Amino acid sequence: MTAKPHLPALNRICAFPIVDGVGVRSVVPARMRFTATLAHFAQRLLGYPLIGIGLLIIAIAAWHSMAPQELVIASGPEGGYFHTTALRYRALLAERGIKARVLPEENTLLGLVEVNKLDSHVDMAFVAQRADAHTYPNVRSLGVITDEPLFVFRRTQTPRFSRLADIKGMRIALGPRDSGSYQLATEVLRAYGVTEDNAVFHTRGLGESVEALRKGEVDVAFILQPLEQPIVAELATTPGLELVDVIDARATSRVLGAGRNMGVVRIPQGIFDLRRNLPATDLTLPTEAVSVVVKANMDPGVLHHLLEVMQQVHGVSNLDREAGSYPRSVGGQLPLHPIAESFHRAGLPFLYRHLPFAAANGIFQLFLLVLPLTILGPVLSFLGVPSPLWFYKETKYRLWLVELRTMLRMHALHGMLTGRQQRRLTALRQLLDQQALGLERCRQAAKLLPP
Numbered sequence: 001m002t003a004k005p006h007l008p009a010l011n012r013i014c015a016f017p018i019v020d021g022v023g024v025r026s027v028v029p030a031r032m033r034f035t036a037t038l039a040h041f042a043q044r045l046l047g048y049p050l051i052g053i054g055l056l057i058i059a060i061a062a063w064h065s066m067a068p069q070e071l072v073i074a075s076g077p078e079g080g081y082f083h084t085t086a087l088r089y090r091a092l093l094a095e096r097g098i099k100a101r102v103l104p105e106e107n108t109l110l111g112l113v114e115v116n117k118l119d120s121h122v123d124m125a126f127v128a129q130r131a132d133a134h135t136y137p138n139v140r141s142l143g144v145i146t147d148e149p150l151f152v153f154r155r156t157q158t159p160r161f162s163r164l165a166d167i168k169g170m171r172i173a174l175g176p177r178d179s180g181s182y183q184l185a186t187e188v189l190r191a192y193g194v195t196e197d198n199a200v201f202h203t204r205g206l207g208e209s210v211e212a213l214r215k216g217e218v219d220v221a222f223i224l225q226p227l228e229q230p231i232v233a234e235l236a237t238t239p240g241l242e243l244v245d246v247i248d249a250r251a252t253s254r255v256l257g258a259g260r261n262m263g264v265v266r267i268p269q270g271i272f273d274l275r276r277n278l279p280a281t282d283l284t285l286p287t288e289a290v291s292v293v294v295k296a297n298m299d300p301g302v303l304h305h306l307l308e309v310m311q312q313v314h315g316v317s318n319l320d321r322e323a324g325s326y327p328r329s330v331g332g333q334l335p336l337h338p339i340a341e342s343f344h345r346a347g348l349p350f351l352y353r354h355l356p357f358a359a360a361n362g363i364f365q366l367f368l369l370v371l372p373l374t375i376l377g378p379v380l381s382f383l384g385v386p387s388p389l390w391f392y393k394e395t396k397y398r399l400w401l402v403e404l405r406t407m408l409r410m411h412a413l414h415g416m417l418t419g420r421q422q423r424r425l426t427a428l429r430q431l432l433d434q435q436a437l438g439l440e441r442c443r444q445a446a447k448l449l450p451p
Contacts, residue, residue, distance in 0.1 A: 070098075070099045070100070070101060071093060071098060071099070071100040071101070071123050071124060071302060071306070072100075072101050072103065072121050072122050072123050072124070073086045073089065073090070073100055073101065073102050073103065073122075073123070073124045073125070074103050074105055074108075074110070074111030074112075074114055074115065074122045074124070074125040074126075075087075075102050075103065075104050075105065075111070075125075075126065076104070076105065076106075076108045076111075076126065076179075076206075077104060077105070077106045077176075077205050077206045077207065078104050078207070079206060079207055079231060080206050080225060080229070080231070081146075081148065081225050081226050081229050081290070082108060082126040082290075083102070083104055084229070085126070085145070085313065086100075086102045086126075087102060088313050089306070089309055089310075089313065090102055092309045092312060092313070093305060093306070093309055096305050096309075096357070098302060098305055103122065106176040106179065106205045106206075107176050107177065107178035107179050108125070108126065108127075108128070108129070108178070108179050108180050109129060109178040109179065109180070109183075110178060111125030111126065112125050112127055112131060112136060112139065112293060113136075115136075115138075115139050115293055115294065115295055116135075116136040116137070116138045116139050117138075118138060123294060123295055123298060124292065124293065124294045124295075124298075124306070125292075125293055126290055126291070126292060126293070127141075127180075127290070127291045127292075127293050127332075127333070127334070128148055128180035128184075128224060128288050128289070128290045128291075129179075129180035129183045129184065129260070129288070130183060130260045130333070131333050131334055132333065132334075133334055133335050136293075136334060138295060138296050138297075139293050139294070139295065139296065139334055140293065140294060140295075140296045140334065140335055140336065140337035140340070141291045141292070141293050141332040141333075141334040141335065141336050141337065141340070142291070142292040142293070142294060142303075142306065142307060142310065142327070142336075142337055142340040143291065143292065143310070143326075143327040143328055143329050143332065143336070143340055143344060144261070144289045144290065144291050144326065144327060144328050144329075144330070144331045144332050145290055145291070145292055145310060145313075145314045145326050145327045146226050146289075146290050146314065146326055147226075147263055147265065147287040147288065147289050147290070148180075148224050148225055148226050148287060148288050148289075148290055149224075149225075149226075149227060149265050149267070149285040149286070149287050150181075150184055150185065150188065150222060150223075150224050150246075150285055150286050150287070150288065151222070151223040151224075151225065151232060151235075151243060151285060152164070152220065152221075152222055152223075152243070152244040152246060152285075153213060153220065153221045153223065153235050153236075153241050153242065153243055153244070154219060154220045154221075154241070154242055154244055155213065155216060155219055155220075155240060155241060155242075156240050156241065156242050157216075157240075158170065158219045158220070161244065162244065162245055162246070162247045163192070163246075163247065163248065164188060164189060164192045164194065164246065165192040165193055165194065167189075167194060167199065167219075167220055168193070168194055168198045168199055169198060169199060170199055170200070170219040170220050171199075171200040171202060171217070171218040171219045171220070172185075172189070172194075172199055172200065172201055172202065172218060172219070172220045172221070172222070173202045173204055173209035173212055173213060173218040173220070173221040173222065174186060174201055174202065174203060174209075174222050175203065175204070175205070175206065175209060175222065175223075175224070176203055176204070176205055177203050179224075180224055180288065181206075181222055181223065181224035182203060184222075184224060184256075184286075184288055185222035185224070186201075187256050188252055188256060188286065191252065191255055191256060202217075202218050206223070206225075206231070209221050209223070210223075210231065210235065213235070213241065214238065214240075214241070220244075221235075223235070224288060226290075227265070227267065227271075232272075233272045236272040236273075236278055236279065237272055237273050237276070237278055243267075243279050243283060244283075245279075245281065245282075245283040245284060245285075246283075246284060246285055246286065247284065249264050249284045249285050249286045250264045250284070252286045253286045253287070256286075260288065260289075260333060261288070261289035261331045261332065261333060262286055262287060262288055262289075263286070263287045263289070264284060264285070264286060264287060265284075265285055265287045266282055266283070266284055267279065267282065267283040267284075267285060268282060269281055269282050289331045289332065289333075291331075291332040291333065291334065292306075292310060292327075293334055294306070294337065296337070298337075299361075300339055300361065300364050301357060301360075301361030301364070303337065303339045303340070304339070304343070304348060304349075304352050304357070304361075305357065307339070307340060307343045308348070310327050311327065314326040314327050315327070327344070328344070329341060329344035329345075349364075351363055351364060400428055400431070400432075403424065403428065404425075404428065407421055407424075407425060
């Protein structure tokens with residue numbers, strides 16, 4: 001049997017006293033075996049840290065990208081353009097495996113406010129009113145989807161007019177407060193000197209305003225809707241109602257265009273009814289751009305789906321536009337989302353064009369997770385923080401030391417090692433020899449360089 005090592009020397013190596021007394025042989029070996037086994041197991045786990053972390057990140061990204069997504073859309077009043085567009089989005093998103101919920105809202109400004117709230121469940125809304133990035137810092141635009149004319153309808157029993165300054169004293173339906181229609185109409189009327197002091201303003205929803213105009217409860221109604229919206233053609237062809245030509249629409253859009261995206265549209269003669277020639281002449285109306293807005297931190301995969309749906313819905317020709325005119329990246333009032341900017345410039349990214357959306361989004365999410373690490377690593381290295389590889393090596397060496405100390409204690413108590421410990425010791429010696437060989441080669445290479 002091999003002689004036991006000198007205990008004081010062993011204490012210095014192991015950094016704790018070795019007890020060589022009677023009654024400890026049956027207790028210490030089990031504890032030492034557990035310590036050695038635990039160290040060996042931890043070392044084996046540590047042997048593939050980068051692979052394990054990488055697989056974990058990929059799994060999390062893939063799970064997140066393939067998890068069921070629900071998009072909450074704040075739309076306008078039922079029957080209006082925002083609501084009908086949201087319903088079309090919902091149907092097309094459902095075909096792509098994304099559930100969308102549409103929340104009708106008379107006051108369209110509230111949808112923008114909800115999207116801006118970090119704790120709100122509303123993800124998307126439509127904007128056709130004055131808005132700025134300072135007031136809504138958590139909102140990004142996906143582009144302009146149409147330009148809505150501000151239609152002015154009057155009852156034929158009222159005096160005919162072409163300048164809005166002439167409607168003082170009349171009953172005017174403007175839409176709900178905090179809606180785009182109300183905001184734009186009141187600003188236009190104020191520019192002509194028409195206020196609540198010299199006219200009667202009715203703040204009703206779209207459906208109520210239309211019904212009030214038909215019944216004669218109001219004399220004039222301002223309707224902010226796209227040309228192709230059915231309610232516009234319905235009103236334009238209703239007996240007793242007439243669409244007004246705003247002759248100074250261009251000047252109006254220039255004067256009120258600061259801080260918003262206004263323009264002018266010409267409505268062709270007969271576009272609503274060729275047989276009855278409605279309208280009887282070409283009309284000029286001011287317009288307001290409509291943008292789709294989302295939360296700034298919306299999931300990239302859902303964004304790409306949504307951008308493709310927008311292209312599918314608005315990229316076709318219509319009464320007031322040619323194919324490819326919308327959606328467009330310019331003309332919105334809020335900052336354009338970086339993903340939307342890339343989409344409008346170059347279409348879908350390579351991954352989303354050639355891979356299933358779930359797989360492409362998983363890789364994209366992984367890229368977003370790894371990118372900060374590639375930036376943070378050099379910064380921490382510059383500040384003197386050791387690299388993760390250094391921590392890995394130090395942990396591995398300390399685990400080796402735990403195993404070797406356990407073997408020393410076992411040898412001190414029994415004068416021998418178990419077969420398993422002997423095999424492990426041979427493996428550790430080979431690893432240590434490889435480390436020593438690598439260091440020696442580095443020393444030799446360093447000596448060849450000039451001092």
